[in-house]
Amino acid sequence: MSALHEVKRAIVDVCRKIDAREYVGGRDGNVSVLASNGTIVVTPAGIRKGDVTADDLLVVDRRGAVLQGRGGPSTETLMHLRIYDLRSDVRAVVHAHPPVATGFAAAGVEMNECILPEVIVGLGRVPITRYATPGTPELSSSLDPLIAEHDAYLLANHGVVTVGADVVSAHHRLETVEQAARILLVARLLGGANPLGPREVRELIEGRSRYGVREGLAGCELPEAGAEREDTEAAGPSAPPSTRAAEDELVERIVGQVLERLRG
Ligand SMILES: [Zn+2]
Incomplete structure (x- = not known):
């Protein structure tokens, strides 16, 4: 089995999981992995994540030109390429619209306070980017100030992006962000979370x-x-x-x- 085959299988697995957890609606979301041969495997535009198969995935170069696959790559491929350019340790990017964390992004509420141990240890904080239209170069550059020091960001009025050394860890971070957002929302409803000292x-x-x-x-x-x-x-x-x-x-x-x- 080729390394590329393994990468594609891992991406399909993550796509199924983010669909099953309802982190995406319709054709939302995208997942990519920087393969060991330097190419990038990315989800296609216009297909529900729950329906994506390994054959649907595209292989692009570091500038986004399609090397293998039918149709077009995700409209957010530019954003993925930007992250790989700025973070040599990142080999996977996951973007979705999990409803509670995206609610924080829409309300302009960052997840930066010292409240939950799993966030403090694994993510530090989850800030919000300045708003930019989805699918544009402006969206990619809106991440620039945050990429070096963060592994998860809330895209203003849009969704969540997480990164990792592999697609499994990037996906785990997405789950951590959404789970933390749910807990913080409940804490707010109960009068506000108590920050750690x-x-x-x-x-x-x-x-x-x-x-x-x-x-x-x-x-x-x-x-x-x-x-x-x-x-x-x-x-x-x-x-x-x-x-x-x-x-x-x-x-x-x-x-x-x-x-x-x-x-x-
Ligand atoms: Zn999106």
Whole structure:
């Protein structure tokens, strides 16, 4: 079996999953992989992701010229090419319109606060791009300021883009973004999420290096109140040592569980 055949099979698998989870409607969404031979395998324009087969996928060069396949590549191929140009470590890009995260993108609400461990560790933050018309070069360049430090972005009034070293990890990040958006939405309905403080965030960030999360990934945005909380702790913890030890153990356990999920 050729490497290209394996790549196509993996893309079809991801297309089926994003369709099954209703992360796309109609012909929305696109997936690509930078293959080991330097070509890019990308989903075609105009086909439902749930109906895509390996034979439908196109192979394009780094400038988007079709090398193999019928019909046209995804209208967002330019955006995928731009990401590969700016991030040599990225080998896969997934774009979809998962409804809750896309709701955040439409409402202009970034997912940047330090709230959920799996986001803090694996994504840092999920910012929103400036709006650009889908399928245009402007959409591609709207990502430029975010590409280096982020592995997931919300496209303003449009959808979500995630990247990875392979299509499975890019897809997992898409699932993490949508799941986090659902949780944050519920927290908002219940009166607002409680952000973690600097000490908890620091422990989560320290866990990144132990489990191979890339350096250079942005961190979450710490709230002002959190900084004050750390100052208080530095001056003399109000909680007894046994409580502090229990908190440390809890944070350590959460870090372990989160990183285990990221590796899986
Ligand atoms: Zn789209």
